[in-house]
Amino acid sequence: MHVVIVGAGEVGWYLAQRLGAEGNDIAVVEQNEIIAAAIAAELDVQVVVGNATEPSVLRAAGIERADLLAGVTQNDEVNLLASLLAKEFGVAQTVVRIQSEELRGPLGTKLLATMRADVVIDPDADTADEIMELAHVSGADEVYSMSNGELFVIGAVIGAGSPFVGHDLAEIGRSFEPNWRFLFGALTRDGETVIPRGDQVLQAGDHVRVLTTRDARREILELLGAATRRARRVMVLGGGAVGARVVEQLQREGATVVLVERDPDRAKRLSERLPRVTVVQGDITDTELLSEEAVSRMDLVIAATGDDASNVLACAYAAAEGDAFTVAVLHRLALLPLVRQFGIDAALSPRTASANAVLRHVRGGTASVATFLESDIEVNEFVIEAGSAADGLLVAELHLPHSVLLGAVTRQDGTAEIVRGRTRLRAGDNVVVFSRPDALGVTRRAFSA
Amino acid sequence: MTLASHRSGRVSWWGGRGERLLTPGRFPSIVANVVGLTLAVVGLGIVLAGLVDAIDGGPDVVVLVLTGVAIWAIGSVMWRVTIVPKQIRTLDVFMTVTLAWLAMAVAGAIPYLLTGQFTRVDDALFESISGFTTTGATVIADIEAASQGVLFWRSTTQWLGGMGVIVLVVAVLPTVGAGGMSLLSAEAPGPTDERLTPRVRETARRLWAVYLGLTVVLAGAYALAGMSLFDAVAHSFTTVSTGGFSPYQGSIGHFDSAVIEWICIVGMLLAGGSFTLYYRALKRDPKPLLRSTELKVYLLVVAAITLWAFVVSGNGGGQAAGFRDALFTTVSTVTTTGFVVTEYGLWSQTAQLLLLLALPIGAMAGSTAGGVKLVRVVAVASFAHREALRQLHPRLVRPVRIGNGVLPEDVARRVLGFLVLALAIIGGGAFVISATGPDMITSFSASATAFGNVGPGLGDLDHAGDFLAIPPVGRWVAMAQMLLGRLEIYPVILALSVVTLRLPQVVRGRRRPD
Numbered sequence: 030m031h032v033v034i035v036g037a038g039e040v041g042w043y044l045a046q047r048l049g050a051e052g053n054d055i056a057v058v059e060q061n062e063i064i065a066a067a068i069a070a071e072l073d074v075q076v077v078v079g080n081a082t083e084p085s086v087l088r089a090a091g092i093e094r095a096d097l098l099a100g101v102t103q104n105d106e107v108n109l110l111a112s113l114l115a116k117e118f119g120v121a122q123t124v125v126r127i128q129s130e131e132l133r134g135p136l137g138t139k140l141l142a143t144m145r146a147d148v149v150i151d152p153d154a155d156t157a158d159e160i161m162e163l164a165h166v167s168g169a170d171e172v173y174s175m176s177n178g179e180l181f182v183i184g185a186v187i188g189a190g191s192p193f194v195g196h197d198l199a200e201i202g203r204s205f206e207p208n209w210r211f212l213f214g215a216l217t218r219d220g221e222t223v224i225p226r227g228d229q230v231l232q233a234g235d236h237v238r239v240l241t242t243r244d245a246r247r248e249i250l251e252l253l254g255a256a257t258r259r260a261r262r263v264m265v266l267g268g269g270a271v272g273a274r275v276v277e278q279l280q281r282e283g284a285t286v287v288l289v290e291r292d293p294d295r296a297k298r299l300s301e302r303l304p305r306v307t308v309v310q311g312d313i314t315d316t317e318l319l320s321e322e323a324v325s326r327m328d329l330v331i332a333a334t335g336d337d338a339s340n341v342l343a344c345a346y347a348a349a350e351g352d353a354f355t356v357a358v359l360h361r362l363a364l365l366p367l368v369r370q371f372g373i374d375a376a377l378s379p380r381t382a383s384a385n386a387v388l389r390h391v392r393g394g395t396a397s398v399a400t401f402l403e404s405d406i407e408v409n410e411f412v413i414e415a416g417s418a419a420d421g422l423l424v425a426e427l428h429l430p431h432s433v434l435l436g437a438v439t440r441q442d443g444t445a446e447i448v449r450g451r452t453r454l455r456a457g458d459n460v461v462v463f464s465r466p467d468a469l470g471v472t473r474r475a476f477s478a
Numbered sequence: 479m480t481l482a483s484h485r486s487g488r489v490s491w492w493g494g495r496g497e498r499l500l501t502p503g504r505f506p507s508i509v510a511n512v513v514g515l516t517l518a519v520v521g522l523g524i525v526l527a528g529l530v531d532a533i534d535g536g537p538d539v540v541v542l543v544l545t546g547v548a549i550w551a552i553g554s555v556m557w558r559v560t561i562v563p564k565q566i567r568t569l570d571v572f573m574t575v576t577l578a579w580l581a582m583a584v585a586g587a588i589p590y591l592l593t594g595q596f597t598r599v600d601d602a603l604f605e606s607i608s609g610f611t612t613t614g615a616t617v618i619a620d621i622e623a624a625s626q627g628v629l630f631w632r633s634t635t636q637w638l639g640g641m642g643v644i645v646l647v648v649a650v651l652p653t654v655g656a657g658g659m660s661l662l663s664a665e666a667p668g669p670t671d672e673r674l675t676p677r678v679r680e681t682a683r684r685l686w687a688v689y690l691g692l693t694v695v696l697a698g699a700y701a702l703a704g705m706s707l708f709d710a711v712a713h714s715f716t717t718v719s720t721g722g723f724s725p726y727q728g729s730i731g732h733f734d735s736a737v738i739e740w741i742c743i744v745g746m747l748l749a750g751g752s753f754t755l756y757y758r759a760l761k762r763d764p765k766p767l768l769r770s771t772e773l774k775v776y777l778l779v780v781a782a783i784t785l786w787a788f789v790v791s792g793n794g795g796g797q798a799a800g801f802r803d804a805l806f807t808t809v810s811t812v813t814t815t816g817f818v819v820t821e822y823g824l825w826s827q828t829a830q831l832l833l834l835l836a837l838p839i840g841a842m843a844g845s846t847a848g849g850v851k852l853v854r855v856v857a858v859a860s861f862a863h864r865e866a867l868r869q870l871h872p873r874l875v876r877p878v879r880i881g882n883g884v885l886p887e888d889v890a891r892r893v894l895g896f897l898v899l900a901l902a903i904i905g906g907g908a909f910v911i912s913a914t915g916p917d918m919i920t921s922f923s924a925s926a927t928a929f930g931n932v933g934p935g936l937g938d939l940d941h942a943g944d945f946l947a948i949p950p951v952g953r954w955v956a957m958a959q960m961l962l963g964r965l966e967i968y969p970v971i972l973a974l975s976v977v978t979l980r981l982p983q984v985v986r987g988r989r990r991p992d
Binding site: 290300308311 | 867874875877879882
């Protein structure tokens with residue numbers, strides 16, 4: 030597949046990396062020469078320097094044979110125009126990043142249909158959505174909902190008090206017979222992530238991703254020894270696009286919210302828009318301000334400014350002062366291994382949030398996609414097609430490679446269950462699969478006719 | 479030939495209005511222009527009262543008609559020799575509104591004097607101001623002895639003052655341009671200067687259309703309920719304007735009819751609501767009306783005072799108040815109308831205290847009611863709430879809100895200033911009135927009822943807005959308070975400051991008057 034990515038910012042860079050790893054041809058169009066040189070040096074992609082609203086530039090990026098164009102610059106107009114041009118060149122699918130909230134509304138839908146954009150993404154909105162998932166399942170550091178919310182992938186660090194510590198997965202599985210309500214999909218220890226097998230022994234401090242049914246998600250967090258508490262008092266640091274969305278959602282859900290915003294004008298506008306939120310003007314790393322606003326008594330602290338260092342510092346201060354669950358938005362993924370040392374409970378990045386949305390579309394048949402910050406393991410959903418290899422087989426008979434783990438199945442009537450070797454698959458079932466990108470092709474073939 | 483057409487030499491009296499505006503030779507003066515037109519309207523009103531008197535074969539036909547024609551003629555000439563200048567300054571606007579109201583007050587007093595209703599000038603002026611400001615306080619000892627014409631003129635002054643003569647003038651003026659909206663908001667009750675239409679003249683026309691429509695409906699309802707045509711029209715005039723004048727000593731209580739009282743309650747409640755929102759609701763946009771925080775507060779205040787008066791007074795705290803009596807008196811007070819059906823002076827003290835507190839507050843902004851207006855109270859409450867929160871969160875950023883709506887900071891400050899001034903005026907006025915003799919409750923309620931444009935008060939004022947208990951000096955204070963209350967302080971104060979600051983300069987010949 031030939032993919033043209035317009036804009037080598039955070040999102041574009043990550044997409045190029047991710048799609049390139051799956052063996053696609055990537056061409057990146059970037060206006061800034063320095064950034065263009067940087068991405069050319071780092072990734073195995075074709076880089077075209079120029080403005081993507083000019084057909085000659087797009088042609089240089091091979092738009093005529095492209096299957097997909099992703100317009101992911103910071104500029105809505107450029108993204109829209111690039112998408113429109115791509116359609117003129119016969120590109121089958123386009124993904125457009127739109128930041129204007131009004132364009133994402135009902136009126137915008139019409140415009141976007143006219144512009145023939147297939148998928149609209151907004152990293153800020155996606156990040157805000159992910160933060161809200163974390164707020165709902167507090168104690169988890171990653172939450173992705175799959176199969177229309179019937180299943181969840183929850184990331185958490187195993188606490189010292191967890192009954193799982195010191196046992197291998199086979200033992201744990203036996204203690205929950207006959208029906209499992211959760212399954213370990215990935216495990217990170219010492220910076221290395223694996224898809225665990227039955228003989229894997231769990232230790233305190235392991236970062237696990239557990240696939241669970243909706244009803245069991247709180248129970249599993251308790252079993253993992255992660256603190257769960259409903260977020261009633263929330264402090265949001267930074268009232269940018271992400272922060273404002275999160276606060277709006279929290280306000281709607283009735284939480285008590287304190288919002289700290291540095292820019293006086295922006296603070297004023299937010300205070301007008303959010304009647305039930307306490308808006309405070311000041312710097313988020315001003316510890317005096319944070320303690321004035323009782324950061325120590327918060328259940329949840331979310332740092333969502335555009336500045337990684339401030340986000341980390343503010344969360345570290347909050348973690349030191351109280352026992353709030355802290356969530357930091359990080360733009361540079363290289364910082365990620367460091368943040369836990371500061372007592373930060375969860376970190377997420379706008380680019381992975383958006384990339385998940387794009388990947389979901391690129392995969393075609395898959396309904397949801399989750400990628401993890403620290404590893405290349407992906408979670409995908411597939412529909413089993415009638416006449417495919419998997420149709421009618423037991424899971425054990427599939428003989429999937431070791432880098433693939435079939436986690437759960439959602440039947441056509443909407444019921445979801447964690448699969449066992451004895452689970453029989455049928456056409457129309459929706460399956461959730463943990464895998465490395467290189468095994469994706471094998472997996473897809475097993476489920477397609 | 480008028481002066482204007484003589485000067486231009488080619489335009490007829492009735493035709494070519496648009497052209498005539500452009501003709502040279504007319505003095506550019508917004509004050510003279512608007513005051514002239516206002517007087518013309520007042521003159522026509524007096525003529526109408528004369529004609530009503532004629533139907534009854536009354537004694538004042540000739541006097542009223544001649545007075546009316548004379549005032550109309552003077553006003554028309556002033557209007558036609560002047561032109562609204564292209565550039566209008568804010569001070570001109572306040573000057574214009576204040577002078578127009580003073581001119582109206584004086585012109586409106588003339589019929590009372592010439593018909594012999596009053597012999598004292600200050601009594602006539604009091605009655606006139608009380609009428610135009612829709613206060614409804616009176617110094618006529620025996621109302622029913624007055625001629626039909628005089629009584630109809632009393633009601634008409636309230637009707638004209640209710641929606642506002644300036645609003646009417648703006649609706650009639652061919653062009654007022656950019657200054658029109660400020661004229662309108664300088665007179666319209668409440669801090670809303672919302673435009674219904676892009677053109678201010680259309681906005682003014684629509685407001686008057688709703689007002690006129692409500693008047694007609696109410697008059698019809700009164701007539702169906704058994705009032706004579708005269709009574710129905712006179713009472714509908716003073717109900718929609720929240721004025722409260724009645725041709726009878728016993729006010730609405732005179733009719734002793736439950737149906738009439740219910741109609742009056744509904745009429746007063748409607749008149750206490752925002753006419754701007756009514757217009758929108760009539761144009762199938764009822765959301766702003768239904769979602770109005772002020773409306774909720776308005777109905778809540780009415781319900782709370784009614785229930786308190788009903789329950790507490792019924793529990794031996796004083797004479798028992800019937801539910802309808804309690805509701806009528808509350809609505810009449812909160813809407814600043816001032817109709818009376820019962821001797822609320824015999825109610826329990828707490829119920830009377832609530833009425834006293836409600837006197838200067840008034841109903842919704844954009845209504846015909848007087849007083850501070852509930853929206854200002856809501857705004858100041860929000861302001862106070864924010865300042866209290868700021869003690870907890872020193873760096874709090876928070877707007878002043880009316881419900882979910884945001885009040886811009888400068889408007890909030892103006893509202894706070896207004897409330898402080900209003901309290902000072904009510905307090906100061908009460909002091910001066912009490913210095914002239916009346917007891918404390920009477921003085922305070924006289925002050926509050928005058929500023930709130932209600933009419934009746936407590937103590938010695940508890941029957942149908944009778945101000946005979948207040949000595950002449952106190953009445954002058956009340957007159958000033960009625961005007962300050964109706965024009966919402968700022969226009970009057972600014973106009974006064976112009977006079978006091980500039981008049982000496984003009985007298986010394988250093989500057990031309992502005």
